[in-house]
Amino acid sequence: MGQNQTWNQFVVKKGNKSLVLHTIMTYSPISRANIAHYTGLNKGTVSSLVNELLNEQLISESGPGQSSGGRRPVMLHFNEEAGFSIGIDLGVNYLLGTLTDLQGNIHCEKKMNHNELSYEEIEMKLFEIIDFLTASAPKSPYGIIGIGIGVPGTVSTKDEILLAPNLGWKNVDLKTVMEKKYDIPVTIENEANAGAYGEKRFGAGENFENIIYISAGIGIGVGLILNGKLYKGSNGFSGELGHMTIQANGLKCRCGNEGCWELYASEQALLNAAKHSDLPTASDKELTLEDLNDFAENNNPAAIQLFEKVGDYLGIGVNNIINIFNPDQIIIGNRIAASEKWLKETLEQRMKTHTLWYQHDDMNIYFSELNTHSTALGVAALTSEKFLNVDVEKRVSEA
Numbered sequence: 001m002g003q004n005q006t007w008n009q010f011v012v013k014k015g016n017k018s019l020v021l022h023t024i025m026t027y028s029p030i031s032r033a034n035i036a037h038y039t040g041l042n043k044g045t046v047s048s049l050v051n052e053l054l055n056e057q058l059i060s061e062s063g064p065g066q067s068s069g070g071r072r073p074v075m076l077h078f079n080e081e082a083g084f085s086i087g088i089d090l091g092v093n094y095l096l097g098t099l100t101d102l103q104g105n106i107h108c109e110k111k112m113n114h115n116e117l118s119y120e121e122i123e124m125k126l127f128e129i130i131d132f133l134t135a136s137a138p139k140s141p142y143g144i145i146g147i148g149i150g151v152p153g154t155v156s157t158k159d160e161i162l163l164a165p166n167l168g169w170k171n172v173d174l175k176t177v178m179e180k181k182y183d184i185p186v187t188i189e190n191e192a193n194a195g196a197y198g199e200k201r202f203g204a205g206e207n208f209e210n211i212i213y214i215s216a217g218i219g220i221g222v223g224l225i226l227n228g229k230l231y232k233g234s235n236g237f238s239g240e241l242g243h244m245t246i247q248a249n250g251l252k253c254r255c256g257n258e259g260c261w262e263l264y265a266s267e268q269a270l271l272n273a274a275k276h277s278d279l280p281t282a283s284d285k286e287l288t289l290e291d292l293n294d295f296a297e298n299n300n301p302a303a304i305q306l307f308e309k310v311g312d313y314l315g316i317g318v319n320n321i322i323n324i325f326n327p328d329q330i331i332i333g334n335r336i337a338a339s340e341k342w343l344k345e346t347l348e349q350r351m352k353t354h355t356l357w358y359q360h361d362d363m364n365i366y367f368s369e370l371n372t373h374s375t376a377l378g379v380a381a382l383t384s385e386k387f388l389n390v391d392v393e394k395r396v397s398e399a
Helices: 003-027 032-039 043-056 119-135 174-182 191-202 265-277 289-297 301-326 335-352 371-388 392-398
Strands: 059-066 074-078 085-089 094-101 105-111 144-151 160-162 169-172 186-190 211-216 220-226 230-231 329-335 362-368
Touching: 003 032, 003 043, 003 074, 003 371, 032 043, 032 074, 043 059, 043 211, 085 119, 085 371, 094 119, 094 211, 094 371, 105 119, 105 371, 119 144, 119 174, 144 174, 144 191, 144 371, 169 289, 174 186, 186 191, 191 211, 191 220, 191 230, 191 329, 191 371, 211 301, 211 335, 211 371, 220 301, 230 301, 265 289, 265 301, 265 335, 289 301, 301 329, 301 335, 329 335, 335 362
Parallel strands: 085 144, 144 186, 211 329, 329 362
Antiparallel strands: 059 074, 085 094, 094 105, 160 169, 211 220, 220 230
């Protein structure tokens, strides 16, 4: 048998095995006969691949299921606790770490706030969160199968952080540092891309194929799901729409441009405007987003006006995005999603008056269901999928 033929058989088998595993994950509990029905593979192939997956402890079997006549079949279940994934949202002023099983269920989480830390200090906090989550993981056959980190910046297709302006980072190879320390696979992803993926898998985007996810925190990042897939551009640099110019000769941005959208529509923009408002604050304490939400909840007109202005600026950028991409759905996420109540009216008003009339009918604007967890869950899911090798394109091309 030639080397090419042997390799082709290996590739086909690997693809079929992924297909069987993905079918069990989707339809669990499921019988062998139904796997054959869904996949189109013959029963012998299914049986052989199921035995391998049982030996690998990625699936388990339980007593008979319902019969459609004749002997009742044994049912197969995906073992979602065969291993655990760590997903971290590395924010400009916080770190959120989650420990999830292979189906994205959160088993433990830890949050830390920080302010103006150096790269080395953030690295130490990352180690602290990862060590804490690792120690809290239940016993499992594969343990921690990988670490995913979402960062607010431009990430290359090789997982290098080229620029994270709001952190002051340039050309940072966090992946190598983490893999050297923990000796497990590490995935670095732009936080808005990870957030978009988290919403598609677990949140408001489950039923849509063309989704624009707007992560509005200290800065603004945008993640794009186009035709059901995460769109990253040729080098991984897509989605830097927080830095589109919405104000000619406007404020100077850390990225080097002027008048960037994130200077007017982000959490930071809101906090900067709050400093020049009539809102009461202790002399040694800066107002937080939570403070502003509390003021607005108590009908403080100055706080409500601040939110309304930011909602209008959000609408300007969203309007531009709709005209470029014609999506089914816009999701506003990250920390500012908690202020939906006071942002929504001016945002929607801006859309009605400025979006091209034929874009109106099918447009769905949502605020994130996962709130601040979209990025951590998304990057944990990307990590789990690498471990399980259930990438859809690979399955189709290999099967």
